[in-house]
Amino acid sequence: MVQSQWPYWLPLRADLRGISPYGAPQIEGVTALNTNENPFPLPSEVVAAMTERLGSVIGNLNRYPDRDAISLRGKLAHYITQTTGVEVTSENIWAANGSNEILQTLFLSCGGADHLALGFTPSYSVHPLIAQITKTPWFAGSRDEDFAIDITKAKKLVREKSPHLVFVTTPNNPSGTSTPIADLKELAEATGSVGGLLVVDEAYAEFSSEPSAVTLLADFPHVVVVRTMSKAFAFAGARTGYLVAKPAVIAASLVARLPYHLSSLTQTAAETALEFTPAMQAEIQVLISERERVAAALIEVGFRVVPSSANFLLFSGFKGEPSAIWQAFLDRGVLIRDIGLRGFLRVSIGTPAENEQFIAALREIAE
Ligand SMILES: Cc1ncc(COP(=O)(O)O)c(C=O)c1O
Incomplete structure (x- = not known):
């Protein structure tokens, strides 16, 4: 309309x-x-296992799901530990209906009218869209002609604007290009110095050989890595996304999430898929x-x-x-x-x- x-x-x-x-x-x-x-x-073996497990969950649909998806978060933590080499637990994971909901939760908890968000375009257009819906002012930084982020300029911009949320999509959508981990580290330093969160959207990380920004978490508590099962786990229809961060970010997500947001069907299906990594x-x-x-x-x-x-x-x-x-x-x-x-x-x-x-x-x- x-x-x-x-x-x-x-x-x-x-x-x-x-x-x-x-x-x-x-x-x-x-x-x-x-x-x-x-x-x-x-x-087919995943479909068979999932069908069996979902069958028993259906018998309990009169009950609300685990509000905090503890078991699923544990399995996601195991997957992240295995694939990035960084030891994380369920305390470092928050899960939701697709990474879009994760992004929205971050905007709800750390955005808003008096908090600036900044990204480097062209990139995933849903970031500025959710900013608008949550009334978070958005500043569009730029990328070079080859879609790389000029890290010197990016750090200068972050220091000038003092954003509360900085978004980097890597591999980037729509370009497919990756931001090297060394550059992300520099950006994490700059974002930390102005008291912001660096949100690294890694929806396509599994297709890349660049190390994950999860490796920055030990040194930079304000780094948040957003992941999805939609792409690597062929799970777009099931809607399962998650973030990896310090427990304080998970606590903030708990405040902003809707009660019982992640259905027991989704939780069980996602847990089963993870067993077939x-x-x-x-x-x-x-x-x-x-x-x-x-x-x-x-x-x-x-x-x-x-x-x-x-x-x-x-x-x-x-x-x-x-x-x-x-x-x-x-x-x-x-x-x-x-x-x-x-x-x-x-x-x-x-x-x-x-x-x-x-x-x-x-x-x-x-x-
Ligand atoms: C960069 C990026 N982030 C997040 C998403 C959202 O994925 P989902 O909500 O299916 O997890 C997409 C989807 O295409 C994407 O390209």
């Missing part, structure tokens, strides 16, 4: 009247490579090698590809407007993403067969 169409009787906040709901097109019957999902369904990690390796194959195909037709450590690629160098090329792919049954960045389009890495379809369409379009 656009601004002028809101009914006179609806007491909608004036500052929300001009906002469109977030969302990428959902089109039936096409190959969807537009929302950075994991293209593989859960392995090795199977999921094998799929990540397939996606990484497919990413390199698709990148090579884009380069072969003369397009430019931004080096990616995520499960998607940002590309440019095509003739014509992104919207026309986006349509040309759709006409060939492949839905990619026009992220509104001049001269660029983004494609998520699919199954090998889906990638073949993308490459075939690409070759026709580039002719």
